[in-house]
Amino acid sequence: MLDNLSAVYAIIDATFRVSTPLILCAMAGLFSERSGIVDISLEGKMLAGAFAAGSVAAVTGSAWLALGVAMLVSIALALVHGFACITHRGNQVVSGLAINILASGLTVVLGIAWFRTGGQTPSLTNSARFMPVELPFAQSLSDVPVFGRFYAEVVSGHSVLVYIALILVGVTWWVVYRTRFGLRLRAVGENPLAVDTAGLSVSRLRYAAVAICGALCGIAGAYLSTSQNASFVREMTAGQGYIALAALIFGKWRPVPAMLACLMFGFLDAVAIRLQGVELPGIGEVPVQLIQALPYILTVVLLAGFIGRAIAPKAVGIPFVKER
Amino acid sequence: MNTSNIELPAWLEIIVLPILNIVMALFFAGLIMLAIGVNPVEAVGIMLKGAFVFKGGLGYTLYYTTNFIFTGLAVAIAFHANLFNIGGEGQAYIGGLGAGLAFLALDSILPGFLLVPIGIMAAALFGAAWAFIPGWLQAYRGSHVVITTIMFNFIASALMVYLLVNVLIKPGQMSPESRYFEDTAWLPQMHEFLGWFGFTVSKTPLNVSFILALLCALLVWVYIWRTRWGYELRTAGFSESAAVYAGIKPKRVIVSAMCISGALAGMVAVNEIMGVHHRLIMNFPAGYGFTGIAVSLMGRNHPVGIIMASLLFGVLYQGGAELAFEIPKITREMVVAIQGLIILFSGALALMLRPWLVRVYLLFKPVKEAVG
Numbered sequence: 001m002l003d004n005l006s007a008v009y010a011i012i013d014a015t016f017r018v019s020t021p022l023i024l025c026a027m028a029g030l031f032s033e034r035s036g037i038v039d040i041s042l043e044g045k046m047l048a049g050a051f052a053a054g055s056v057a058a059v060t061g062s063a064w065l066a067l068g069v070a071m072l073v074s075i076a077l078a079l080v081h082g083f084a085c086i087t088h089r090g091n092q093v094v095s096g097l098a099i100n101i102l103a104s105g106l107t108v109v110l111g112i113a114w115f116r117t118g119g120q121t122p123s124l125t126n127s128a129r130f131m132p133v134e135l136p137f138a139q140s141l142s143d144v145p146v147f148g149r150f151y152a153e154v155v156s157g158h159s160v161l162v163y164i165a166l167i168l169v170g171v172t173w174w175v176v177y178r179t180r181f182g183l184r185l186r187a188v189g190e191n192p193l194a195v196d197t198a199g200l201s202v203s204r205l206r207y208a209a210v211a212i213c214g215a216l217c218g219i220a221g222a223y224l225s226t227s228q229n230a231s232f233v234r235e236m237t238a239g240q241g242y243i244a245l246a247a248l249i250f251g252k253w254r255p256v257p258a259m260l261a262c263l264m265f266g267f268l269d270a271v272a273i274r275l276q277g278v279e280l281p282g283i284g285e286v287p288v289q290l291i292q293a294l295p296y297i298l299t300v301v302l303l304a305g306f307i308g309r310a311i312a313p314k315a316v317g318i319p320f321v322k323e324r
Numbered sequence: 325m326n327t328s329n330i331e332l333p334a335w336l337e338i339i340v341l342p343i344l345n346i347v348m349a350l351f352f353a354g355l356i357m358l359a360i361g362v363n364p365v366e367a368v369g370i371m372l373k374g375a376f377v378f379k380g381g382l383g384y385t386l387y388y389t390t391n392f393i394f395t396g397l398a399v400a401i402a403f404h405a406n407l408f409n410i411g412g413e414g415q416a417y418i419g420g421l422g423a424g425l426a427f428l429a430l431d432s433i434l435p436g437f438l439l440v441p442i443g444i445m446a447a448a449l450f451g452a453a454w455a456f457i458p459g460w461l462q463a464y465r466g467s468h469v470v471i472t473t474i475m476f477n478f479i480a481s482a483l484m485v486y487l488l489v490n491v492l493i494k495p496g497q498m499s500p501e502s503r504y505f506e507d508t509a510w511l512p513q514m515h516e517f518l519g520w521f522g523f524t525v526s527k528t529p530l531n532v533s534f535i536l537a538l539l540c541a542l543l544v545w546v547y548i549w550r551t552r553w554g555y556e557l558r559t560a561g562f563s564e565s566a567a568v569y570a571g572i573k574p575k576r577v578i579v580s581a582m583c584i585s586g587a588l589a590g591m592v593a594v595n596e597i598m599g600v601h602h603r604l605i606m607n608f609p610a611g612y613g614f615t616g617i618a619v620s621l622m623g624r625n626h627p628v629g630i631i632m633a634s635l636l637f638g639v640l641y642q643g644g645a646e647l648a649f650e651i652p653k654i655t656r657e658m659v660v661a662i663q664g665l666i667i668l669f670s671g672a673l674a675l676m677l678r679p680w681l682v683r684v685y686l687l688f689k690p691v692k693e694a695v696g
Contacts, residue, residue: 091408092672094617097410098668098671101614108657119657242478289486296478
């Protein structure tokens with residue numbers, strides 16, 4: 001019984017660790033898409049951020065500086081996306097794809113040119129990483145039967161970026177639903193003409209949204225290379241940007257449901273490793289690949305309208321032409 | 325000044341502007357090379373030599389070109405119906421499954437002249453089937469084809485890993501690949517094929533599927549511009565409501581366009597599985613499906629443009645391999661970065677330079693004549 005409980009705790013603990021980059025990217029995508037800019041380049045921005053953080057942390061030894069540079073690099077890519085989509089009204093999917101492919105190539109090219117280790121950045125010492133932090137009273141409460149142990153084993157002991165990600169979900173909700181900027185952001189994604197008529201700049205709002213999106217993707221990237229792992233590895237995002245996009249759709253472009261979708265997809269990921277080769281009663285052995293593909297399958301089923309409806313912001317993907 | 329209404333002569337619009345975009349992309353690629361301490365001029369020299377001059381270089385270049393023609397056409401035909409098929413990667417992968425299953429089942433029973441057409445059809449059919457689902461979902465359930473095809477790439481990848489690791493793997497071996505097909509199912513290599521006519525060329529992966537690719541380009545051209553279905557495809561892509569008024573059923577067009585697109589992407593397997601690897605292996609589409617998007621954008625969705633863009637990417641791939649071999653500081657991924665830049669400048673920023681071009685054009689033309 002006790003062993004089962006620690007297994008459950010270990011899975012929940014792992015769920016939070018693998019969900020963190022998803023949550024950050026989903027919030028990033030939420031800002032962009034709620035403002036009317038389709039963003040399939042979460043993946044590329046996160047990858048570039050991970051590379052920037054891995055490089056800076058390896059050279060300077062400062063995790064916080066690495067985080068800052070990762071955010072700046074990711075914001076720069078986001079502004080390229082904005083420049084193509086907002087200023088030049090280019091195809092938003094094409095632009096996003098270009099950024100993904102560019103990031104995928106450039107991180108390896110620069111990695112090999114700078115560090116000569118097959119596209120990897122040097123391993124980081126613990127002082128250059130975001131290490132697990134122990135929350136107050138975790139030790140003293142760990143003897144308290146249920147809650148104390150849960151607090152000590154699951155809630156405490158994550159990297160500070162995990163807590164930041166969870167806090168940012170609340171912040172995102174507050175910004176999007178409770179501030180003037182959030183109201184305008186949602187309006188510009190639904191009916192940009194109305195926003196324009198009200199005398200606000202559609203371009204400026206969308207640039208702001210895209211830049212926030214870049215900053216959040218940068219945090220996600222820094223988490224991958226300086227917290228979850230101890231270096232940048234080529235293609236280390238491995239499709240997580242797309243899973244985050246799927247989670248955003250699954251959460252119907254709303255912060256808290258999107259976070260829950262991320263946690264669900266993260267949970268599937270955490271469980272997949274443990275279910276390898278295990279016979280489930282009544283079902284038999286479930287292929288790991290099926291569990292890994294489940295986020296994508298579920299999203300397609302949702303989009304097809306078989307389990308509820310996911311309705312995108314009305315103006316998403318349509319370039320805004322200010323009438324003259 | 326709003327310049328988007330001012331018309332440019334066709335040669336400026338379809339030749340000069342695309343070339344300027346590519347020059348922009350290559351300029352930034354040159355900057356990246358300078359940043360990592362490589363002389364871009366020297367690099368271009370090595371790439372061109374590797375792609376054309378060195379022994380077997382041209383064969384490899386055309387072998388890569390074959391894949392890009394297939395995936396470029398696949399993206400283009402969907403573009404003409406105003407659909408964005410990002411799923412070429414998955415469709416090629418599943419196309420390989422089709423050819424592989426057909427051969428694993430039949431290669432000991434049937435002779436080669438039956439096996440090869442069956443393999444080609446199986447690859448096309450499976451690719452089409454994998455594109456049919458997103459197409460149908462877009463037409464009848466309203467889910468966007470961009471998102472669903474991205475998801476289907478990942479699902480295809482997971483499915484193939486499962487099948488290769490658990491089902492199709494050759495018994496008694498560790499690496500997840502199927503057994504080799506009987507050599508009756510292999511496509512003739514180009515050096516063998518040309519040998520029959522008395523030409524001798526060096527041995528490369530290039531095989532007769534290159535001819536099939538050129539044939540597909542011709543067929544796509546005929547289909548889009550010389551048939552009723554192609555007219556319906558372009559009409560529905562241009563304006564759905566106009567298509568409905570003309571008695572065209574846009575939903576059917578969406579599904580059929582996606583199926584043809586998927587079939588063309590599936591043909592990558594003809595080159596890779598039937599022509600080169602002769603067995604089912606993991607990850608053989610290796611990004612060719614995504615490159616197809618760059619090829620299609622560069623080629624302006626026209627078969628002739630696509631063949632030229634495919635050749636350019638063939639040169640980049642083969643030349644890039646040579647470059648990585650000659651200069652240790654540089655890797656093949658440089659080509660991926662260049663590809664990203666080309667998609668950015670030829671696709672998303674395709675019209676960035678247009679206002680400038682219009683201004684230069686107006687310097688030489690009186691405004692009245694240009695506008696009126």
